[in-house]
Amino acid sequence: MKKILILLLCNLLCYNLFSQDINGELKVWHTIAFTFEGPDTFEENPINPFLDYRLDVTFTNGDEKFIIPGFYAADGNAAETQATKGNKWRVRFVPNITGEWHYKVSFLKGENCAVANDISNFEKGILDGKEGTFKVKQSDKKGIDLRAKGRLKPTNSHYLQFEGNKEYFIKGGANSPEDLLGYHEFDGTPDKHHFKSHIGDWNKGDVLWQGNKGKGIIGAMNYLSSKGINTVYFLTMNVMGDGKNVWPWTKAHERYRFDVSKLAQWEVLFSHMDKVGLVKHIVTQETENECLLDMGYTAIQRKLYYRELVARFAHHPGIIWNMGEENGITNWSPVGQTEKMRIQMIEYMKSLDPYGNMVAIHTLPSQKDHKNTVTPLLANHSLDGISFQIHDLHHTHSTTLKWREASEKSGKNWVIWLDEIGPAGKGVLPDNYPAQQDTVRKDVIWANLMAGGGGVEHYFGYKYPNNDLNCEDWRSRDRIWDMTFYATDFFQKYLPFNEMEPNDGLVDIKDSYCFAKAGEVYSIYLKNGGQPTLDLSTDEQEYTVAWYNPRVGGKLEFTKIKRVKGGKKVSLGASPTLNDDWVVLLRKTK
CATH class of the missing domain: 2.60.40 (Immunoglobulin-like)
Structure with missing residues (x-):
């Protein structure tokens, strides 16, 4: 009898040790979160929970196989509790087909194992080898909800396509403010953006955190969606950059430890953006700080940063990874990544993301800058497109034509976006400058699309109200959103644009x-x-x-x-x- 009790006790302990929760709708294109009980630790533990542990879960269903990186989740509810410690470890997975899926856990421990290339000699942790199955049904979502469309992925054409409903994508988006995530109700974030004018756009039933937080930024996303905008551009790190108010780490000058509660709150926002049909154009650095991590190379700091971004956010059905705003070396930004550094970083991110999300890079504004930075990237099969900045908006059509054709000749068809126009002090002006907006309509929006471009995003110049760093009200450009939607709507309704040529x-x-x-x-x-x-x-x-x-x-x-x-x-x-x-x-x- 004693042996039986001991056996039962051991089984119970093993069950508690290896227990997990599965949360989310078990449906195609929906996020399913697997939360495991693992080592009890904290953000500042000398054995770094982000760097010295490695959680990967392999998901299989027939010929489909995904190896998804996991992450430390503190108490598993940090968006609400602000927890910095706990024993919860999480993987977020979005299945692409119905049926029975099998999962198996790899959990390793050892110095820098999270970013190691060879993981064969690391110690196996207590979760290692755990496995199970679950069944996935069809999604019931409709309309603009990205879960009704599926993952947005590169194709052999010059356009992205939703993997589920096979709809090709034309981008019409907001490029400003670039420091969108500098929102005052995110944990550990300077008190800057409030978006008070959009609190009224929050709807009953929309997500919040910590009681009543998030109405301004959630309402802003509702407003943009209501105008037919489908993409929002933002930085996840601007340390030493223009805004100096966005970072994923516990402190601005930390590089190895991440703010679990802040990142969980970002996830709340991104999930809502999925629901209202907004693709997340995630810009991982800017020209002022492109050499901040590993002096520009892809070593421990950069690899860990990218791994955390991928583990926490790559599951969303609408993700664009932009490897850097204004990337490159120029006379006004003399410290920048070299060609070798740029290629290394692009190829690492492409290999890291298990879903095959879009990888792009943003340029400096002049045609000389384009030649110097973009030409060496032609035929690079890890790069799916270019996010162009141009100083003279009248060059939009010719720039799109030139690089679309160049990519075709190289054997890798790029998506060509126009995501920022100059001069930097103007960009797209507010609605009380309709003549300038009319020029943008003609020489930017339609100029890009008619040249076979993949769409545009609108940057707000720094000399005008609600600009790229202090925008609090997207209604300041209400008219430009309408005109952008009229263009993207025309292409979607009437043209097989992925089969057309300028x-x-x-x-x-x-x-x-x-x-x-x-x-x-x-x-x-x-x-x-x-x-x-x-x-x-x-x-x-x-x-x-x-x-x-x-x-x-x-x-x-x-x-x-x-x-x-x-x-x-x-x-x-x-x-x-x-x-x-x-x-x-x-x-x-x-």
Whole structure:
């Protein structure tokens, strides 16, 4: 009897030692959190819980296999409790197919094991070898919720695509404020951003933390989503940079220990962004601090930083990793990463992320900067696209065309984004400067898209209210959000854009762009209206002709010429109004 009791006691102890909670909806594209009871430790423990332990969980279902890095989670509820200690260790996993999944835990201990290349000789921890199964159903989400669409991933085209519903992605986003995460109600964050004007945009039932915290930033995301914006750009680290108010560590000048409660609160925000259809454009550093970690190389500090970001946030269905804002060396930023450093960091991040999320990099503004920084990256298969900054917004179309074509020739089709326009003091001005916003509509938004670009994000210049570092109210650019949505909505509704090519030479009007899939569809953008002629000499199909108003969106409009037959140059008639910009849409008749 005594032996039986001892056996039962041992089984019970083993169960407690290896127990885990599984939280989240067991559905495709939903986050499932596995929380294990492991070593009881704390953020500042001499045996570093972030660096000297390594949790990885392998998930398999048939031919599908993911090795997901885990992380230290303190008491498992740190977003609410602000805990810095505890025995909870967590992995977040998002399954891509239904059915029965199997998981198996690897848990190692040893100096710097979290970032080691060879892990064969490290001590196995108490969780190592634990395994189990769980069943996953289809998602029930609909509409803009990213869980209804699936993971956003690179393709062989110049566009990202949602893995679930196969929808191709055109970006229309907010680039400012870059220090979005400098929000005063995140733990360990300087008291800067409050976003008070967006508290009223918070809806009953939306997420909060610690009682009533988060209404300003959650409401702001609701507002952007309501305007049809689908992407938000922000830094996860600006130590020694412009804002000096965002970092994932326990202190601004710490490099090896992470603020568990702050990062858990970021996760609350990111999960809400999934729900309201906002892709998270995560920028990991900026030009002022690109050599802060490991002096620019990819060694222990940088590897640990990236591992923590990937472990805690890569599971989200809409993630873009941007390896650095304004990356490179220039006369006003003389201390920067070299070509070797840049490639090393890009390739490490690509290899680290188990889901294959997009990896991009942001440029300095001049064409010379582009040549110096971007050219050596051509054909690098770890880099999925370029996030361009340009000083002169009128260069948007030519810049997009140039680098789209260059990437094609290199054998690796990049996504080409325009994510910041100059001059830096202006960017996109507030709504009381409508003429400048009209120029942005013509020479940035439509210029990028009609050149086969993947979309734009809007930067707010530092000389104007609600700028890139002090923006508290996104309604200051309410009009630009509308015009951005009119463009992205047109592309999504009417164009098979992933199959189309820029071909401006087909149209006879100056200041016009043509984007086409010969034999199927043509889209022509006229900056100032007019009576365009389209060269269909090599295309004998018949097409319907309709007009779209990029200033107000809405339904297609029709003029006297409703159909044209190819085999020659054809007149499309006059735009509905002259001296305004218009889009002409030709679609093959059935």
